[in-house]
Amino acid sequence: MATLLNILSSGVFHASILFLVASGLQLVFGVQKVFNLACGSFYALGAYLGITFVDVFTGRGGPPLLAFIPLLAAGILLGALGPVVERGLLRFVYNRDESFQLLLTFSVVLMLEDVIRFFWGTYPRSPKGVYLAFGTLHVGGAAIPVYNLLVIAASLLVALLMGYLLEKTRFGKIIRATASNSEMVQALGIRSSVVYVKVFTLGTILGTVGGALVIPTTAAVSEMAVHLIVLAFAVVVIGGLGSMKGAFLGALLVGLLKSVSIAVYPELEMMLIYLIVIGVLVLRPQGLFGGAS
Amino acid sequence: MSRNRRDFIKTAGAGMVGAGATMALGGQWAWGAAPEGVPKEPVKIGVMAAQSGVMAVPGVAALTASKIWAEKVNQSGGILGRMVELKVEEETGAKETVEKFKKLTLQEKVDVVVGLMSTGNGQAVGQEAEALKQLWLSWDATTQKGVVEGQPVANYSFRSVDNELEAIAGAIMTAKHFPNIKKVAGINNDYSYGRDCWESYCRVLKMYNPNVSFEESIFLKLGETEFSAAIDALAAKKPDLIMSSFWSGDTTIFLKQAAAKKLFENIKGCFTTGGGVHDTLKKEFTPEGLILGYNSMYFRWTDNWPMLNDFIKIYYERTKTYPVYECDHAWFVLQAYKAAVEKCYSLTKKWPTKEQVIEALRGIQVPSLSGYRGYRKDNKQECCFFMGVTTHKNPYDFVTIDPVQIFPSASIQKPEGYTFDQWMKEWEKQVQELKKT
Numbered sequence: 001m002a003t004l005l006n007i008l009s010s011g012v013f014h015a016s017i018l019f020l021v022a023s024g025l026q027l028v029f030g031v032q033k034v035f036n037l038a039c040g041s042f043y044a045l046g047a048y049l050g051i052t053f054v055d056v057f058t059g060r061g062g063p064p065l066l067a068f069i070p071l072l073a074a075g076i077l078l079g080a081l082g083p084v085v086e087r088g089l090l091r092f093v094y095n096r097d098e099s100f101q102l103l104l105t106f107s108v109v110l111m112l113e114d115v116i117r118f119f120w121g122t123y124p125r126s127p128k129g130v131y132l133a134f135g136t137l138h139v140g141g142a143a144i145p146v147y148n149l150l151v152i153a154a155s156l157l158v159a160l161l162m163g164y165l166l167e168k169t170r171f172g173k174i175i176r177a178t179a180s181n182s183e184m185v186q187a188l189g190i191r192s193s194v195v196y197v198k199v200f201t202l203g204t205i206l207g208t209v210g211g212a213l214v215i216p217t218t219a220a221v222s223e224m225a226v227h228l229i230v231l232a233f234a235v236v237v238i239g240g241l242g243s244m245k246g247a248f249l250g251a252l253l254v255g256l257l258k259s260v261s262i263a264v265y266p267e268l269e270m271m272l273i274y275l276i277v278i279g280v281l282v283l284r285p286q287g288l289f290g291g292a293s
Numbered sequence: 294m295s296r297n298r299r300d301f302i303k304t305a306g307a308g309m310v311g312a313g314a315t316m317a318l319g320g321q322w323a324w325g326a327a328p329e330g331v332p333k334e335p336v337k338i339g340v341m342a343a344q345s346g347v348m349a350v351p352g353v354a355a356l357t358a359s360k361i362w363a364e365k366v367n368q369s370g371g372i373l374g375r376m377v378e379l380k381v382e383e384e385t386g387a388k389e390t391v392e393k394f395k396k397l398t399l400q401e402k403v404d405v406v407v408g409l410m411s412t413g414n415g416q417a418v419g420q421e422a423e424a425l426k427q428l429w430l431s432w433d434a435t436t437q438k439g440v441v442e443g444q445p446v447a448n449y450s451f452r453s454v455d456n457e458l459e460a461i462a463g464a465i466m467t468a469k470h471f472p473n474i475k476k477v478a479g480i481n482n483d484y485s486y487g488r489d490c491w492e493s494y495c496r497v498l499k500m501y502n503p504n505v506s507f508e509e510s511i512f513l514k515l516g517e518t519e520f521s522a523a524i525d526a527l528a529a530k531k532p533d534l535i536m537s538s539f540w541s542g543d544t545t546i547f548l549k550q551a552a553a554k555k556l557f558e559n560i561k562g563c564f565t566t567g568g569g570v571h572d573t574l575k576k577e578f579t580p581e582g583l584i585l586g587y588n589s590m591y592f593r594w595t596d597n598w599p600m601l602n603d604f605i606k607i608y609y610e611r612t613k614t615y616p617v618y619e620c621d622h623a624w625f626v627l628q629a630y631k632a633a634v635e636k637c638y639s640l641t642k643k644w645p646t647k648e649q650v651i652e653a654l655r656g657i658q659v660p661s662l663s664g665y666r667g668y669r670k671d672n673k674q675e676c677c678f679f680m681g682v683t684t685h686k687n688p689y690d691f692v693t694i695d696p697v698q699i700f701p702s703a704s705i706q707k708p709e710g711y712t713f714d715q716w717m718k719e720w721e722k723q724v725q726e727l728k729k730t
Binding site: 002003006007009010011013014113117121122123124125126128129131132136142143145147148217218219221222223224226227258259260262263266267269270 | 344345346347349350352353483511512513514516517518519521522523525526528529541542545546549550552553554555570573575577578612614690
């Protein structure tokens with residue numbers, strides 16, 4: 001029982017972070033048809049700025065239990081990068097071959113790695129006094145950090161809000177319409193460039209908030225961006241490129257699989273995940289929730 | 294097998310006398326122009342340091358130490374009056390690293406190359422060094438099997454101590470501090486260093502504590518940042534002690550996530566190389582009572598070694614952190630090179646050839662940040678390893694160790710001419726014979 005609960009809690013926690021980043025990736029791909037590798041760097045930037053904000057917050061007497069405020073603030077503030085990257089770089093490659101888009105976003109990864117190194121150095125960093133302040137929940141012999149549960153809840157809330165935004169609001173309809181047929185949307189008098197900026201900014205914020213929320217549980221290290229890109233790639237392939245439901249299910253599957261494999265046979269962790277990726281690519285190339293290819 | 298701090302300071306003190314003699318010998322050039330027989334142009338030293346990814350922490354630290362060393366040497370007149378000029382290249386993948394090594398050698402025409410941490414890169418560069426007849430003094434990059442298989446004979450390459458020594462020291466510390474443990478579990482990285490450390494640790498601990506049993510270690514890929522599932526898996530094994538050879542940010546993350554799951558409330562721990570990121574091991578999540586290894590340099594090992602005190606002050610002013618082991622390796626190789634050149638000049642009155650420097654390096658002893666250390670006749674480094682038990686009783690927000698145990702590599706590294714396995718078997722035989730008597 002304890003083992004099962006441990007595997008579940010670890011897997012779902014990991015999945016919740018993966019979902020935040022992958023949903024940003026999916027949103028951008030769904031609308032702009034760009035596979036944004038820089039999502040991993042946005043995640044890393046969120047983590048590093050989150051540490052700075054939390055340290056300032058707690059350093060000025062802010063209670064660690066309210067650390068969500070500076071963390072979210074850091075994540076949202078970094079959304080300002082969205083318009084800069086979209087208008088400054090991405091818009092030039094929308095109609096180019098996919099390999100150009102991948103090269104461009106990968107170059108953003110490398111540049112942002114240097115930016116991180118310049119401002120925060122190479123030493124591992126983590127915010128002080130937040131993670132353990134939330135305590136640990138003991139259930140059925142399993143020890144589950146309360147902060148992890150809050151991150152899972154926050155991720156679920158984001159999933160619900162995204163669902164509401166896409167299904168129930170006018171902006172959501174525009175996003176879906178642009179994803180489906182951007183020329184038709186332009187013909188209706190909606191500037192697709194504005195939609196692209198907004199969507200990319202939203203995608204950026206999902207990544208930066210993901211990084212900011214995860215950082216109290218871990219430490220920011222220079223390799224975290226690339227590490228996440230590898231997993232996010234698996235999530236979107238399994239779930240289906242451009243699908244939010246796919247991001248949710250793919251993240252859950254990858255998170256749980258990672259957790260189970262570490263508990264049973266850790267050497268096979270990545271192999272198992274990528275066996276499923278290969279299986280999906282062979283049997284259902286559009287992914288579990290992707291549209292027909 | 295181990296010495297206490299006082300013994301070591303005595304050894305270091307004796308070494309200081311030697312250092313004084315060397316300084317006096319070299320003093321005639323120290324503050325003047327280049328003497329006769331010495332070219333006027335700067336000495337070019339190639340430095341190959343990792344600056345990104347998981348190796349960035351020790352890589353950048355070592356690069357900083359190299360720069361501080363060069364500044365200090367230049368301030369005191371350079372090497373035989375020649376200023377030192379560092380040519381820095383980044384250590385990346387094996388192929389690129391070899392290309393950069395070639396560039397430093399053929400294009401920049403450096404006198405010596407120092408650096409590298411990855412054994413894979415070291416294998417490739419080691420062979421290139423022999424082919425190009427370029428002197429290469431490595432910082433690390435020396436796991437047992439990697440070097441035995443990849444470069445059994447070295448002439449122009451001078452290697453670090455075997456990278457598994459901290460695991461051997463950790464096993465001795467475990468036997469000493471936790472003699473009653475029955476079951477050990479491990480969590481290590483899934484590459485040569487992680488696997489060799491686990492194997493060495495188990496083998497040595499078993500010699501001194503035959504009653505101990507080992508669960509299969511969890512091997513995770515290098516760079517992993519999420520350990521919740523691994524921590525649960527470790528707890529499920531119900532060990533008395535967990536051993537880990539993590540040496541970078543993974544130590545910090547693992548200990549933090551372990552604290553949230555109360556892993557070390559009833560389980561002991563031995564982190565053979567965690568001191569590599571020592572000031573990120575905050576008291577809030579790093580418990581007291583863990584065995585923690587600092588590799589070849591512990592910033593608090595003594596107050597009586599001016600070279601260390603001076604370095605820590607400069608390093609802290611620049612980085613706002615306390616130096617880690619790779620600083621000592623970087624400092625030592627440069628210091629050794631300088632001493633070897635000066636030694637040659639004292640005999641020939643000419644700037645030495647690479648081959649002469651190589652001869653002078655073999656068997657050399659020089660002062661470094663961690664005390665006296667040197668090279669053996671088989672081109673392998675010697676140094677001391679610092680290990681201890683974590684304590685919160687210090688003025689910092691991170692843990693330190695007390696008591697400090699110092700292991701000279703001469704007592705925990707395979708002797709010249711032995712393979713690791715031959716040496717282990719010899720050691721096991723000696724322990725058996727000792728038990729019989």
